[in-house]
Amino acid sequence: MKNKYVDFISDEHFLNCVANLHNAYLKAKNNITKKNFYSNKVDTIKLTFDARFNEIDEENLIQAEILRQIDKSINNSIGTFHEQILGGIQGFQIGNFSGFDIKANDDTMFAEIKNKHNTMSSGLAEAVFQKLARFADDNKKANCYLVQILAKKSFNNKWEGIINGKEYTHSRVFKISGDKFYALLSGQEDAFLKLYKNLPIVVKDYLNSIEKSDSVKANSAIDELKVETETSKRTILDQITFENYSYYLGFDEL
Structure with missing residues (x-):
């Protein structure tokens, strides 16, 4: 049906x-x-x-x-x-206070979700990066994401930069906008638009x-x-x- x-x-x-x-x-x-x-x-x-x-x-x-x-x-x-x-979405589950907000059932993806792009202090951003990097290190096939549902632009980029004076980078830690993350999980580029319209x-x-x-x-x-x-x-x-x-x-x- x-x-x-x-x-x-x-x-x-x-x-x-x-x-x-x-x-x-x-x-x-x-x-x-x-x-x-x-x-x-x-x-x-x-x-x-x-x-x-x-x-x-x-x-x-x-x-x-x-x-x-x-x-x-x-x-x-x-x-x-x-x-x-x-x-x-089939193949994914919420964290229920397990240290992540969303993950793939096969542990190939972990994500932290923030509703707006400007809701994190530098201290929180540092802690989130470190947490996602640990998930990536513990799960060798996993990509890990900081999701900004309402971002200033549409993007899916490796998260790298200087936070609190320290340089952070990881090959499988990313920052991603809400539209791109909905598309990634659903396999539909317009999934976020469909959500909004309905x-x-x-x-x-x-x-x-x-x-x-x-x-x-x-x-x-x-x-x-x-x-x-x-x-x-x-x-x-x-x-x-x-x-x-x-x-x-x-x-x-x-």
Whole structure:
């Protein structure tokens, strides 16, 4: 039976990958409380500049910051989505915390996947190169790849260069763009384009197949902060600063 969406993974697998990503969206959006919002220290210095320079009132500013935190969480899940899609191609599998993101079943290919080209520090790049080189050394027939799903150009090149002052090169360690990697695993040059063009269809079919739910709760962080400011008489930004940095010299007097 012919697939409805793409021909390099099954329709069932494609739908499952979309379902997993949808669940990640729901989890990220589900009731950002004040405690969740504070889980990473809030940069109220930057928020002060944002409010004044962009002429945004404090409540809208905090709402935008909450949405930014949600978006950051979702970006991590997008990389997982690509891993799961690629792991559904015949002959390949995902790593499941085995030190690689994707590998060939016959150990002739190992890959580390990054969603965007600029998400690695020099320290992380060095660690990834060393890890891929070890996979190549331990598997003499394996080519190993750093995959940049959203790269600045289309390429498949040997990874060589100076990282943190050290020169790195290996005959079977490569950097590759997302389109080239999809083509490599699927055997189809336009596999990434097919994925893109069919995403709206798959998502629509998935959403039509599930029951609509009210499981996503409204974000309560703003309301919690408003209650605090009514008592403290602080501005919202001052309240956030006090609750995050009251242990700094003089900040307990805000």
